[in-house]
Amino acid sequence: MRAVAGVRLGSAAAGIRVAGRDDLVVIELAEGAECAAVFTRNAFCAAPVALARRHLRQGSPRLLLINAGNANAGTGRQGLQDALTSCQDLAGAAGCNIEQVLPFSTGVIGENLPVERLRQVIPDAMADLEPAGWERASRAIMTTDTRPKLASRRFEVDGVPVTVTGMAKGSGMIHPDMATMLAYLATDLAVERKLLQACLAAAVKPSFNSITVDGDTSTNDACVLIASGASSLPPVTDTNSPIYERFAQAVQEVCMELARDIVRDGEGATKLVEVVVEQAADEAEARDVAFTIAHSPLVKTALFASDPNWGRILAAVGRSGLEGLAIDRVEIWLDDVCIVRNGGRASDYTEQAGASVMRRREFTIRVSLDRGGADARVLTCDLSYDYVKINAEYRT
């Protein structure tokens, strides 16, 4: 994993939920670094989300404080106080203002944050700070994840290398309990804040906002993009800058790779399926149809069974609420096999051809609506026994 100049990471074991494993991470940004972020739109957002939003408005962050094992969500006033206390503890240890600390939590909802445990190991995490800390940090933020998620891109500008490195956790998109999605990206470039925010928003849409494991949106989701400014290259200040396009491309690639890894590691997932909807009247309807397919429990159980049960896909398209859909013009494909044409099963379709695609570990469901020029892509996984097992047995 490529380190990013101007960004150091450290981790420590606070024993928040499980003893003996790192569950607290500190990310330290160089002075003058800029920070952009997007957060969950869930109305019941967690205390650290509310506080991180506020601190981000108030100034330039120097430190990110992340814990796994406890979401500090559904904790009312006490939750906000606990998030403040932890920020204060880290600010005190680092000698900065409390507003310069952004807090993030993931884990069980509704239990109070064990602030004392966090406080005790904050000095350990600070002492552990190093540019090469990405790998350990990416493990420390895991909950039901079965593996860490890291990605990196590098490009050169006039012989000067620019790095974009990111890590993420999340094992459902997006679970209120143990599978909140958190993602942290950093570059050594200097990038103006507004531009950084626009770049992040553009990268998040086709990546983290186009994946689904079970359609649930966490109270704690957050994605942060840091520009440390440690690079010798001049600051990027507008979208016409020759560097901006390559930077934005690298950010999007890192986001896409992390998003794909999250779905691949979806709770109980055995398959990665891309749902592509083409020739829609506009992007909104393309996304509606794609998500209706990607969320359907019947489609997802058929994926698990490798059953080319195309009727379920057709029915999902039909119930997605498109005004005046001409079903005779809809085509549905599994990779290169056409399954639906002229309002019914394609005449040249065979079960063997469909089944051979469905047995693949990764494939594409493509729907062509013949209504316009817009399209959308969504990544999803199957619904297996293990999904029920993980979510029925967790906590008990």
Add this chain to the structure above:
Amino acid sequence: MRAVAGVRLGSAAAGIRVAGRDDLVVIELAEGAECAAVFTRNAFCAAPVALARRHLRQGSPRLLLINAGNANAGTGRQGLQDALTSCQDLAGAAGCNIEQVLPFSTGVIGENLPVERLRQVIPDAMADLEPAGWERASRAIMTTDTRPKLASRRFEVDGVPVTVTGMAKGSGMIHPDMATMLAYLATDLAVERKLLQACLAAAVKPSFNSITVDGDTSTNDACVLIASGASSLPPVTDTNSPIYERFAQAVQEVCMELARDIVRDGEGATKLVEVVVEQAADEAEARDVAFTIAHSPLVKTALFASDPNWGRILAAVGRSGLEGLAIDRVEIWLDDVCIVRNGGRASDYTEQAGASVMRRREFTIRVSLDRGGADARVLTCDLSYDYVKINAEYRT
């Protein structure tokens, strides 16, 4: 089961999917009977749905033809031709016009209807017609249902008894494959067609349109209300009629009982849970919140595990998209146990109290939003291993 004067039912074994069990039903209506119906809104509606809609516009039905085992959906032009052929076969056997036959199918999508098999046993079903045929018919229309669903109400007007009897099938709300929802109700009253349709629409909303097993809507759903007119009572012609209110009440009760039975028999279901959302700004938002909870795979797996994982319910409320939701004013209850108040876990809540409700076979999740006077009720069930098993292994 109470028979309805002016309505006879017969069934026969056509061997459409399984040999040796009845899978074809004919319902015969007295001359002059009226018929109201509601159908699926899925754009990929099945051939019999398209044809039944058309025939209903063209005249007064005398015969309903229902088959299980094959949905005749996703079958294109051939499907429509096959539905027409079957209607013609029955019309020929009964000596009526083809427009007087309404066709209904439930079963596998995308296979052509075996019209020859239907044709061979139509005379058997006709010979079998009797007013007491409800029980056998309710079994003949089953697919993944584990038990037949029947309900009946009776009231008296001036000493004359009026009967409303209904049967339904459906084991998911509402599956594209084997669990299409079909429901047939009949009364001996004479009721004007417009009134009958309004009565059905009003009864369907809180019953069949307020249940969910997995959020999928079939290509074949239909609900029919027959008024045979065999009663000696005068025809009901307006909503101010003293009889209308009692009739409408009986229809709604029968629909509610059948809807409840469908969820209880949901694929893999072990629990029946009513989600009640109160004090919403309007009914639309009340239903949005109720369905967001009722569809959440995380809530449903928690129900299966009897785990009072209230964070999942809170997160579902939070992501249901209510503009300006004041989370401090939201209360969430499991039966009589308050779990969320003031934006977090209720101070007097205990896990034992929550768990004792969750272990019940039937209970209520109640959410109070404190935003207005509207409410909504939705019935749902849990998501179990058997749901995955049934839907992953079916067809293979």
